[in-house]
Amino acid sequence: MELWYTExxxxxxxxxxxxxxxLHREKSDFQEIAVYETEQYGRLLALDDVxxxxxxxxxxxxxxxxxxxxxxxxxxxxxxxxxxxxxxVVREVLKHPVEEVHLAEIDGRVVAVCREYFPAIAAGLxxxxxxxxxxxxxxxxxxxxxxxxxxxxxxxxxxxPAVGLFQExxxxxxxxxxTAGGLFAAQTESPFLxxxxxxxxxxxxxxxxxxxRLCLASIPTYPGGLWTITLGSRGPDPREPAPGRxxxxxxRYYSPExxxxxxxxxxxxxxxxxx
Amino acid sequence: MELWYTExxxxxxxxxxxxxxxLHREKSDFQEIAVYETEQYGRLLALDDVxxxxxxxxxxxxxxxxxxxxxxxxxxxxxxxxxxxxxxVVREVLKHPVEEVHLAEIDGRVVAVCREYFPAIAAGLxxxxxxxxxxxxxxxxxxxxxxxxxxxxxxxxxxxPAVGLFQExxxxxxxxxxTAGGLFAAQTESPFLxxxxxxxxxxxxxxxxxxxRLCLASIPTYPGGLWTITLGSRGPDPREPAPGRxxxxxxRYYSPExxxxxxxxxxxxxxxxxx
Numbered sequence: 001m002e003l004w005y006t007e008x009x010x011x012x013x014x015x016x017x018x019x020x021x022x023l024h025r026e027k028s029d030f031q032e033i034a035v036y037e038t039e040q041y042g043r044l045l046a047l048d049d050v051x052x053x054x055x056x057x058x059x060x061x062x063x064x065x066x067x068x069x070x071x072x073x074x075x076x077x078x079x080x081x082x083x084x085x086x087x088x089v090v091r092e093v094l095k096h097p098v099e100e101v102h103l104a105e106i107d108g109r110v111v112a113v114c115r116e117y118f119p120a121i122a123a124g125l126x127x128x129x130x131x132x133x134x135x136x137x138x139x140x141x142x143x144x145x146x147x148x149x150x151x152x153x154x155x156x157x158x159x160x161p162a163v164g165l166f167q168e169x170x171x172x173x174x175x176x177x178x179t180a181g182g183l184f185a186a187q188t189e190s191p192f193l194x195x196x197x198x199x200x201x202x203x204x205x206x207x208x209x210x211x212x213r214l215c216l217a218s219i220p221t222y223p224g225g226l227w228t229i230t231l232g233s234r235g236p237d238p239r240e241p242a243p244g245r246x247x248x249x250x251x252r253y254y255s256p257e258x259x260x261x262x263x264x265x266x267x268x269x270x271x272x273x274x275x
Numbered sequence: 276m277e278l279w280y281t282e283x284x285x286x287x288x289x290x291x292x293x294x295x296x297x298l299h300r301e302k303s304d305f306q307e308i309a310v311y312e313t314e315q316y317g318r319l320l321a322l323d324d325v326x327x328x329x330x331x332x333x334x335x336x337x338x339x340x341x342x343x344x345x346x347x348x349x350x351x352x353x354x355x356x357x358x359x360x361x362x363x364v365v366r367e368v369l370k371h372p373v374e375e376v377h378l379a380e381i382d383g384r385v386v387a388v389c390r391e392y393f394p395a396i397a398a399g400l401x402x403x404x405x406x407x408x409x410x411x412x413x414x415x416x417x418x419x420x421x422x423x424x425x426x427x428x429x430x431x432x433x434x435x436p437a438v439g440l441f442q443e444x445x446x447x448x449x450x451x452x453x454t455a456g457g458l459f460a461a462q463t464e465s466p467f468l469x470x471x472x473x474x475x476x477x478x479x480x481x482x483x484x485x486x487x488r489l490c491l492a493s494i495p496t497y498p499g500g501l502w503t504i505t506l507g508s509r510g511p512d513p514r515e516p517a518p519g520r521x522x523x524x525x526x527r528y529y530s531p532e533x534x535x536x537x538x539x540x541x542x543x544x545x546x547x548x549x550x
Contacts, residue, residue: 018287
């Protein structure tokens with residue numbers, strides 16, 4: 001049988017996955033949600049035909065989105081994840097001694113589908129420290145002040161419902177919603193394919209946060225294979241784990257040494273975020 | 276017009292490039308050589324339907340294959356490139372004060388096609404320090420002793436003509452062909468998709484070279500997007516540029532800081548090369 005799920009990563013670039021079975025497809029109020037059983041990467045979640053995560057490479061994205069920001073904070077107690085309805089970032093956040101994790105996911109159906117088809121990724125969602133808000137993350141953040149030590153923006157691409165999560169207004173709200181020494185981490189696309197987006201975001205973020213940094217992670221199912229995480233901080237420099245912070249064991253991509261190395265940028269990437 | 280070049284990166288994974296024009300196709304004595312003008316990555320060279328290089332991302336592979344090994348050697352004078360008929364690695368090697376660069380490429384047609392269609396990549400091939408041997412790299416290396424300070428193995432995948440370049444016998448010859456403090460660098464595929472190959476090679480290489488290391492580079496047009504370079508040394512530890520070595524300017528991926536960071540491996544990659 002020749003069944004393939006193909007993503008148009010750009011109008012001129014495609015990735016294709018051989019599919020064993022189509023496990024789920026639905027149109028929610030916000031997007032099309034699909035789950036495929038692929039040969040190469042196990043189960044794959046796609047939203048509006050864009051790969052969000054797969055069983056085999058999810059560890060890279062979820063570990064890096066969570067541990068870099070959390071390890072950089074000396075004492076993260078209250079954490080917000082915006083988007084991230086699959087639960088992968090929440091699962092990693094819970095490996096730190098946090099008191100409360102809020103998840104603001106606009107599409108409750110993503111949470112429900114992931115609980116059913118990605119139990120290992122959604123595992124943390126039932127932890128008593130977790131509170132799920134099915135709501136627009138932008139509105140959720142706008143109403144908060146001085147509340148979160150870390151905010152992680154685990155968004156889809158900057159089209160459709162996630163556009164606002166890449167804009168200046170939202171990051172002014174993020175700054176307000178953070179505690180005095182707080183910081184955020186956001187997925188900010190590919191340095192090979194989305195350089196102008198990264199450049200533009202860093203330009204306005206430097207007007208909002210005293211410290212703005214970029215780090216890299218290799219995610220094979222994302223366009224270009226190399227992904228950026230942008231961090232903005234009201235306190236600690238996210239390039240280093242905070243002194244004395246114990247980092248969770250058992251990670252497969254993250255380590256304290258890798259944390260530091262992920263901020264060493266190839267010159268073509270530094271050029272995007274300098275000046 | 277909908278014209279796509281599609282590579283089956285594995286039996287279960289594909290990458291597709293929208294094609295503006297098919298510039299060249301031929302069957303040489305060794306392989307099918309094709310040059311496409313793609314929208315996303317500019318000109319693309321494929322051998323037996325596997326992407327070798329593209330105009331837009333070639334800098335990553337060629338810089339990392341050349342500069343890591345050359346910067347690690349205190350005084351590289353004579354360098355051999357095995358494979359690499361496009362000339363990209365040679366071009367980068369020539370940015371160091373070397374005296375002689377030998378290129379042992381089995382397929383003279385690759386050299387000719389790249390001179391015609393990739394003039395910026397093949398640029399170094401006419402440098403008076405370069406000598407091109409159209410020959411089997413394995414035989415070329417087997418006949419040499421104590422000759423090269425650095426050997427760079429820029430091979431195709433371990434199928435077809437390049438199989439021998441991933442085997443123990445060849446690396447015994449490489450050890451003999453190197454000078455006493457010499458080292459080699461070889462492309463050794465993807466840590467996500469070819470873990471067992473990497474594990475097996477490191478196992479036998481540790482029996483041949485006193486120092487064996489792995490570093491990483493992100494190459495969007497290669498399967499999985501993250502690539503490994505294996506280095507084996509009879510002298511210096513390749514994880515560091517040699518003290519006092521001036522490193523060529525104008526690189527877009529390589530820098531001395533990136534050199535060190537490229538050897539910091541995510542735990543799932545370290546696990547492939549330990550013990």
